[in-house]
Structures are given as structure tokens and as C-alpha cells.
Amino acid sequence: MAHGDITHIDIPVSDLAKATEFYSALFGWQIAELPGFEGYPMWRAPNQISGGGLAPRGEGFTQPRSYVEVDSIDATVAQATATGAEVLMAKSPITETSWWAVIADPDGNSIGLYEGVTDTDDS
Secondary structure, eight states: OOTTOEEEEEEEESOHHHHHHHHHHHHOOEEEOOTTOTTOOEEEOTTSSOEEEEEESBTTBSSOEEEEEOSOHHHHHHHHHHTTOEEEEEEEEEETTEEEEEEEOTTOOEEEEEEEOOOOOOO
């Protein structure tokens, strides 16, 4: 993924089991809980490119939220706030090599930011 690519979409749901059945049947999405992410089943579209999670509604998840890959969350947040955005959730770790944050654009739309190390150096 490159800077600016949409990497993940959270869909807030009230009933995880019902939502899993619905989206699997409707779109053919593969949906499963991964170790370390219990209670947050992740989905993968048939193209194997698009994906996201079924987030329990509430706790900041009230509308679908797209996450955008960035080269640096720190730099992106600085640029965003300088141009009218608000930080809704500061940079937080997902794993040892990935982080996320949430900003609101000047119109109040929630946008997730994702920074992660995806390339490995085998030399």
C-alpha cells in the first residue's frame, strides 16, 4: 500500500453474529476473528485487497470509518491540524510495527490514519 491508499473500513454493528452472517451472504466476504482481535471480526472482500472490521457499535464507532495509509502519522496529523482538522484519537500502537490515529476533517468527518511497516528486508 502507498501513502493515501484506503487500507481498512470499520463498519459499526449492534450484533456481531448477525452482521457476520449478513455480510458473508450478501457480498461473499470472508469474516473471522483473528488472535488478539477477539470481539472484532475482520472481513476481506473477494478481491483480497479491500478489508476492514465489524466494530461493536458505540465506543467511538457510530458511523463507518475509512482508514488511510500514511507514511507518517505524526507528519500527517501535524499537516491536518494546521489545515483545520481535529485529533479525535492520538497515535496508538496496533502491533510493534503498526499504529493508528483518528482525525476529524474541517467538516467533522472521522478519518482513520494507519502507519505500518509492510516491507521486510531479507538481505
